Structure formats: C-alpha cells, structure tokens
Amino acid sequence: MIRFVSIRLLRALITVLAVMTFAFVVLRMSGDPAEVLLGPDVPQSVIDAFRAEWGLDAPLWQQYLSYLGAIFTGDFGVSMRDRSPALELVLERVPATLMLTIPALLLKLGIGIPAGVYAALHRDSAVDRGVILLAILGFTIPSFVLGLVLVLIFAVTLGVLPSGGMGTWQHAILPAITISIGGIGILARFSRSAMIEVLGQPYIRTASAKGVSWRDVVRGHALPNAAVPIVTIVGFMVGSLIAGAVVVETIFSWPGIGRLLIVSVSNRDLAVVQCILLLIAAVMVVSNLIVDLLYGWLDPRLRAQPAH
Amino acid sequence: MTNLVEIRDLRVAFDGVPVLHGIDLDVARGEALGLVGESGCGKSVTWLAALGLLPGKASVSGRVTLEQTDLSGAPRDRLERVRGGRIAMIFQDPSSALNPVLKVGRQLVEALRLHRGLTGAAAKAEALRLMDLVGIPDARGRFTLYPHEFSGGQCQRIMIAMALAGEPDLLIADEPTTALDATIQAQILDLLARLRREMNMAMVFISHDLGAVAQVCERVCVMYAGRIVEEGTVSTLFDRPRHPYTRGLFDALPRLHGPRGALTPIPGTVPDPRNLPAGCAFAPRCNRAQGFCQRNRPDLLRQRDGRALACAYPLPEDDAAPDATAPRMTAHQEGCPT
Numbered sequence: 081m082i083r084f085v086s087i088r089l090l091r092a093l094i095t096v097l098a099v100m101t102f103a104f105v106v107l108r109m110s111g112d113p114a115e116v117l118l119g120p121d122v123p124q125s126v127i128d129a130f131r132a133e134w135g136l137d138a139p140l141w142q143q144y145l146s147y148l149g150a151i152f153t154g155d156f157g158v159s160m161r162d163r164s165p166a167l168e169l170v171l172e173r174v175p176a177t178l179m180l181t182i183p184a185l186l187l188k189l190g191i192g193i194p195a196g197v198y199a200a201l202h203r204d205s206a207v208d209r210g211v212i213l214l215a216i217l218g219f220t221i222p223s224f225v226l227g228l229v230l231v232l233i234f235a236v237t238l239g240v241l242p243s244g245g246m247g248t249w250q251h252a253i254l255p256a257i258t259i260s261i262g263g264i265g266i267l268a269r270f271s272r273s274a275m276i277e278v279l280g281q282p283y284i285r286t287a288s289a290k291g292v293s294w295r296d297v298v299r300g301h302a303l304p305n306a307a308v309p310i311v312t313i314v315g316f317m318v319g320s321l322i323a324g325a326v327v328v329e330t331i332f333s334w335p336g337i338g339r340l341l342i343v344s345v346s347n348r349d350l351a352v353v354q355c356i357l358l359l360i361a362a363v364m365v366v367s368n369l370i371v372d373l374l375y376g377w378l379d380p381r382l383r384a385q386p387a388h
Numbered sequence: 389m390t391n392l393v394e395i396r397d398l399r400v401a402f403d404g405v406p407v408l409h410g411i412d413l414d415v416a417r418g419e420a421l422g423l424v425g426e427s428g429c430g431k432s433v434t435w436l437a438a439l440g441l442l443p444g445k446a447s448v449s450g451r452v453t454l455e456q457t458d459l460s461g462a463p464r465d466r467l468e469r470v471r472g473g474r475i476a477m478i479f480q481d482p483s484s485a486l487n488p489v490l491k492v493g494r495q496l497v498e499a500l501r502l503h504r505g506l507t508g509a510a511a512k513a514e515a516l517r518l519m520d521l522v523g524i525p526d527a528r529g530r531f532t533l534y535p536h537e538f539s540g541g542q543c544q545r546i547m548i549a550m551a552l553a554g555e556p557d558l559l560i561a562d563e564p565t566t567a568l569d570a571t572i573q574a575q576i577l578d579l580l581a582r583l584r585r586e587m588n589m590a591m592v593f594i595s596h597d598l599g600a601v602a603q604v605c606e607r608v609c610v611m612y613a614g615r616i617v618e619e620g621t622v623s624t625l626f627d628r629p630r631h632p633y634t635r636g637l638f639d640a641l642p643r644l645h646g647p648r649g650a651l652t653p654i655p656g657t658v659p660d661p662r663n664l665p666a667g668c669a670f671a672p673r674c675n676r677a678q679g680f681c682q683r684n685r686p687d688l689l690r691q692r693d694g695r696a697l698a699c700a701y702p703l704p705e706d707d708a709a710p711d712a713t714a715p716r717m718t719a720h721q722e723g724c725p726t
Contacts, residue, residue: 282479283487288441289479290499290550291472294464300498304489379489380534 088372092365099361100151103354104144112136113160113348134160147354156358157351159344166351170340170359176246177336180328181321183256188263188317193310195264196271201298203276211268218265227258227331244333255332259325263317270313274306281305308379315371319364390455392417392557392590393438393475398450400430400437407661408433409614410450412688415558415590420581422605422622423594424637426658430614431594435560439475440467454558473503476551480563482543486535492546493531496553503554518549522579541572548579558590565600577603598637602626610634613659613669616688620695630695630702632674668700676701 114130131137135146150157156167199211234254235243242251278284279302287301288294317324326338333339337356344352376383393415400408408430415421423431436442438452438459452459454474459467471477479485487495496515500506506514512531519527522545535543544564551559561580565573581604584591593605601608601622608625610618610633618631629635639652656673659665665672671681680700688698693705 282481282484285436285441286479286485286547286550287487289439289471289477291468291470291502291554292498293468301487301490305487381488381536 084376085373088369092369095365096358096361100148100354100358101144103357104147105140107348107350107353108136108140108143111348113350116346116348117160151358156355159352160349161347166355169352170337170355173335173337173340174322174359176334177322177325177329177338179246179252180255180259180325180334180336183252184259184263184324185317185321187256187260188267189314191260192264192267193271196268196273197275197298197303197306199268199272200275200279208272211272215265215268215272218268219262220265221261223258223262223327224331226261227255227328230254230258231331244331246334251332251334255325255328255334258328258331267310267313267317271306271310274309275302278302278305304378308375311371311374311378315367315374318370319367322363323360390417391415392455394451394453395434395438396451398434398437398452399448400433400442401447403445404447405662407614408437411614411616413609413616415592417557418584418588418590419607420584420591420593420605422601422608423592423611424596424598424601424608425611426596428658428661429611431611432562434611435477435562435592435594439471439477439560440464441471441477472499472551472556473554474556475558475560476554476556477560477562478544478547478551478564481540481567482547482564483535483540483567485547486543488535491532491534492538496546496550499550499553515549515553518552519546521552521583522546522549523575524549539572540568541576544568544572544576545579548576548583552583552587555587556589558592559584560592560594562594563596564593565597566595573597573600580604598626598641610637613664614661615669615698616696617670617698618695619688619697620693624693624695628703628705630691630697630705631670631699632676632701632703633670635703636673668698676703 113134114127114136118126118130128137135143138146147157156165156170158165159169195211195215199208202208231243231254234241241254242248243254245251284297284301287297292301322337325334325336326341328334329336329338330342337359341353341356343349344356391414393413395411395413398408398411398413399406407428411430411434413421413434423434425431433442437446437448440448440459440462442448448460450460454470457466457470459470462470486492493512493515496518497506497511500511500514504514516527516531519531524530524542524545530538535546538546548564559580564580565576568576577600580591580593583589584604591604593601595601605622607621608619609616610625610631612633618625618629618634625634626638629638633654636652636654640654642651643649654673659669659672665682667683668674668677668681668685671677674681678701684700686698686700688696690696
C-alpha cells in the first residue's frame, strides 16, 4: 500500500513538473510581456530596462532554473501588473470559483447519477429514452450558448435572477447551473451504461436466484460494481473544480480564477498564469490520485496489482 | 411419489421468437433429473423461466407449481422466498457468478439471513459450517477473502454452499462443471451426489455431458430445439436410446474400450429458433426421417417401457443399444487414449 501510494505520488509530481515546464516554455515563446504591458510606442531603452528587471533578458534555461528554484522555496513570483505576489492574487480568487463549481459538482452527482441509474433500470422505456436525449443535449450544448440562453430567459425575460456579477447567492444560480448541465449529461450516460453492463453480469442473476429482493440486488450488488467506472468520471469533475469555469465566469462576469486567467494571459502576466496552471495541474493530479486509491477500495481485484 | 415441481406447457419467447415450445416436466421429491441437449436447446431457459429469472424482454406462459405454490406469474415477494429458499440454483461459470466486490463470507451470510433469519455470529458459524461441508479448506481463514482469491472449482464450492444455505428442496445445477478442469469436474460431481444423498434434496442437473448425467442422475430428459424429445430412466435411455437424436449424442462420444473407430457426429447444426422446420425440428439432421417427419411434429408419447418419446420413426425397441456394454469416455475422464 505504501509502495503503491509513493509510486503514484512520484508520478503525480512528475506530471505537475511537466505541466509547469510546458507552460513556462510556451508562455515565453508566445509573446513578449514587455511589449504587451508597456504598449507599442515605448522606446527600446524602456523595454530593455523592463526585461532586465524581470529577468527576461537571461537565456531561457537560466530563467527556467531560477523559476524552479523559487517555486521550491515557495516563491511563485509577483504579478507584472501590480507587483503583488502571484500566489496571493490567485488564492484570493479560489473561493469565488469554488462557490460556483462545488454547487455545480453536487448538481452533477445528485442529478446525473440517479438519472442514469434509473434509466438503466428501466431500459428501453420512455423515461430511458428521455434521459438519453436530455443527456446528449446536455453535453453537446456549449456552455456559452447555454449561459446566454439562461440569462435571456431568467434575467432578461422573467427578471427573476441577476444576469451577472457576484453578490447574493442568487447570483450564483445561473452560472452554477450552466456549469453543471454538461456534467449531468455525461454522468447520466456513464452511469446508465455502467449499470446496464453490470446488470447483465452473471453475479446479478446469482443474487436474484438466491432470493435477494430486486431493490437489494440493485443497491447491494449492482451499484458497488457500477461505481468503479462512475468514479473515474467524477474524478475528472473534481479535478476541474478550479479550471472548469473559465468560460462561464467570463459570461457571468464572475470574479473567479477563470476570469483572472483570461486577463493574465492577455496581459502576458507570466507569474500569475504559471501559478494558475500549477494550481489546476495540482488539483487534477490530486483528484486522480484519490480516484486511484478509491479504485482499490471499490474493487478488491485492483488491489492485487498496484502501480499500472 | 408426489411431485415437488410440476411444469405444464411452459413456453418462452424472446422478442417474439419462441425458444421453448411447451415443456411438461415433473420433478419428484429427492430425485435427480438430468436435462441434456445441445447449447441453445432451452435447458437453462426452462428453469430460469420457472423461477422468473429471465430478463423482461422474455415472454413466459404456462404453469409452474411447487407443491401447492403456483409460481407462474407469482408476485415478486413469493418468488423471492422460493428462490434460494426452496429452489436454489448454481451456474456454469462460478468465477463470474459470485459478486467480485463482496467477500465470499458476506455473500454466504446474505443467503442465510434471507432464508434462515440468521445474523451476526450465528450466521457466520453456519456459513463456516457450510464452507466446511462443501470442502473449502481453512474456512475460517478464507471467510473474508474475495471471489478472485479462489480457484474456479472453489468458487463453485462456494456457490454450492450458498445454494445449500436455504436448505432447498430442489437444487438446479446449470452446467455446474462445464467451466472446470476435468479433475475438478469429477470432484464437484461427487460433492453434488453426496450432498443430495445427505440432504435428501432433489436435483435437476443441466448438462451436455452425458457421462456426468449418468453419474449423478436417475432420470434424463433429452431436449432439442425447445422441446423434450425423449425422457426416461438413465438405464433405459443410456442402454437403449430410441430417439435418433439421443442415439446421435451417444455416437458422438469416443469409446473407452474396444476397437478404435471414427466418431459419428450429428450432421448439420441446431436450427435457428426464428426459422424452425415445419415438421419435426430434428428431421433435417435425422438419417431416419421420412416425408412424414418434414410435415408433422410427433407428440411426446409414453412408451411401454416407461420412457416418453417424440419420434415417428424411432430406433427399434430391441437392438437400439449403441454398443451399450462399451463404456464411453466423457469429459471428466479425459486423458485416456481414444
């Protein structure tokens, strides 16, 4: 078990390092922050001074090494815009994003899984077909379209909910729903197919043949087996708690990580973008790690063969 | 002898395609009945239908009674009390028939709780006794293991223990040895025969292994394309099969003694249930078939020697013996030269 976890942890670290490196290189190759921040008509001497100040005149490998070294001492750099620490800027936006993504995650789980399971149990019925149709609709409709449609209906036409900004809890309703719809569709489809697969297994027939009531067959025998594939998808969803709201935050002018990311990218605010990407990668990697551990807990057959 | 289970005119269709065409079958208390036939002939479907275990797309008609209890169209809770309680069932592939994410002990205890009301320490003690009874060594140590930590043969023993948990009057063994090694097959057959004697339990043994049927059963039904074509005691049918299909099954087995000869397979294949011949379903593969057989379906009729037979031109009564004195090799006697 310890071996299993430590191998996974090592892999997680390598993944994060790869993301950091990739982001570092791509950001520096895709545009010069000096030009973006200072504007087009600035004399070359000012640009050179700016570059020297931020260490952008050093060779890429030197910049990279000093960046890495700083990270390991907990220094994530400062924003080029207002010189406040990047980590602080990022962390103060996290609660706002979670205020949308956590309710959205709960909606995905609370609606998607039961809908999928119910559809599987009533396969080929009208309800089943309805669930499939809605699920496909749910995950094919782009969030910027859905968000605007919801604003049009509930804010503009009915006037019952605010169209954007952050204030009361009502402000969070439309963006949270917009984020959740796609995930509900995906989870419903996944839970349905996982359940259908499990219900066709011989051990389900065995349980029925020994007199277990259908309700208990579903709860005690089918669901624990169907949980394994469902957990994989839920893991991805937990992993995108930080990064999953970029578009929606922009539509609803929600001051979360997503908005900060967009602003920082367009300003070439290197330290902030790197810090956000690092946070996103870390959350994704940690949730994958948890999923791996859950697999072993859910399916004893996977415990025997660690680290694949 | 009163019948424990009576099946009358049981018909099953999947998506409108009939696969079982009116089965009449009785099982007496304590008797061991073999159900023989090729894959897809309806052996398993008969009993899955009787216990209401077929998927929803199957339409079932006919009557199934367990002593005074009518099982056909019975409400769910009545069927649930019968399943595993009075009629238990074990299946072909024991490794996938046990729930992979539940400890075997828990799966056993579940059956004991449902049918004997046992919980806690009492249930565990009884589960350990059952594991011991079916020959699982170190039952106490293995109570908390998962199915994948057992071999196929041991999984089948666990399945049998689970089936015995409700102290059933009838055990349906649906090809219980097909997925197992030859040596393990023999052990499981011995175990089933012993348990049946000790617990005075009736058994329906579904198999296409004639040798296994001969070893554990007293009476045999041969099924073909959803119908019973010949029925009688093991000695009657095995010594003098009269239906050309039954005879064909024997001719397809290698001989254990005597001169080496080519096996005689039954020509052709099992007919597609969507496209059955108009007359006798076996006629296209039968070397005794006449014009009559192509157009008419023979009824299952009781014969003088007690067997039931559905054939217009059966093998003659006296010399039908397929060299009955020569023992034939069966699947669990593999390893002998042929």
